Amino acid sequence: MSKLDETFSRLRRKGETGLVTYVMAGDPDLNRSESILRCLDSAGADVLEVGVPFSDPLADGPVIQRASERSLAGNTTMGGTLEMLERVRPGLAAPVVVFSYVNPILAMGIRTFATRAANAGVDGVLAVDLPIEEADEFRAAMLEARLDTIFLLSPTTTAARIQKAAELGRGFLYGISRLGVTGARPRLADGVEDMASRIRDLTDMPLALGFGVSNPVQVATICRWADAAVVGSGLVAEIEKAAGGSTLEARVAKYIGWLKATDGLD
Numbered sequence: 001m002s003k004l005d006e007t008f009s010r011l012r013r014k015g016e017t018g019l020v021t022y023v024m025a026g027d028p029d030l031n032r033s034e035s036i037l038r039c040l041d042s043a044g045a046d047v048l049e050v051g052v053p054f055s056d057p058l059a060d061g062p063v064i065q066r067a068s069e070r071s072l073a074g075n076t077t078m079g080g081t082l083e084m085l086e087r088v089r090p091g092l093a094a095p096v097v098v099f100s101y102v103n104p105i106l107a108m109g110i111r112t113f114a115t116r117a118a119n120a121g122v123d124g125v126l127a128v129d130l131p132i133e134e135a136d137e138f139r140a141a142m143l144e145a146r147l148d149t150i151f152l153l154s155p156t157t158t159a160a161r162i163q164k165a166a167e168l169g170r171g172f173l174y175g176i177s178r179l180g181v182t183g184a185r186p187r188l189a190d191g192v193e194d195m196a197s198r199i200r201d202l203t204d205m206p207l208a209l210g211f212g213v214s215n216p217v218q219v220a221t222i223c224r225w226a227d228a229a230v231v232g233s234g235l236v237a238e239i240e241k242a243a244g245g246s247t248l249e250a251r252v253a254k255y256i257g258w259l260k261a262t263d264g265l266d
Helices: 003-014 030-043 062-073 078-091 102-108 110-119 136-144 159-168 192-202 216-223 233-242 248-260
Strands: 018-024 047-051 096-100 124-127 173-176 207-210 228-231
Touching: 003 018, 018 030, 018 062, 018 207, 018 233, 018 248, 030 047, 030 078, 030 248, 047 062, 062 233, 078 096, 078 102, 078 110, 096 102, 102 110, 102 124, 110 136, 159 173, 159 192, 173 192, 192 207, 216 228, 216 248, 228 233, 233 248
Parallel strands: 018 047, 018 228, 047 096, 096 124, 173 207, 207 228
Antiparallel strands: none
């Protein structure tokens, strides 16, 4: 059983819904990324998603695009991200998922990436723009390295593709609650409950829902339908506001505490 499997099994046994947090590696720099991950882990995040900067992040909204730009300006690379994770991973309780576009993985080489990610203590990988139909080589390399491959599902994903994602994926399924780019929204998109219900009818694999989730009310709502809520842009915005200053970690911890102050989370 993988660490992600253990995490979601524990949450289900306790009748709790998890919190998945996303941060960009190298924002504001890799040393502070280590500190931020420790802070998130201590604050109670159940899964730690770590983004890898990319020059053409088509799925990302303005907040995460700016984080990617700051990270790239600091010369953050896939290799540097994995080295940072190797340093920080022994002190983290929560599983770590690398969230990347395919190009940085291909540039390193799929098998080289898988080996280095596994050696760094990574538990799962989500390649945001990897079509399920083209994932065979990628998935085989991840399996060989004992890494969970996580697939994205959208409101328009067909039943056949949901079943294939559940068949080929491991760890959990990541459902994006709306089409378009990432970013905090004042309210959840219409149809999120229907989407979650469709997925639940087809598979018992753990489901995390994200894209536009940024406040306790939204987290509590997601908790009624999924195994976990994913918070990205809202958290990255807090990091941006701190501008690398001394209040960064305190701001991050306060934000996570605010999100978890709901009936749906422990």
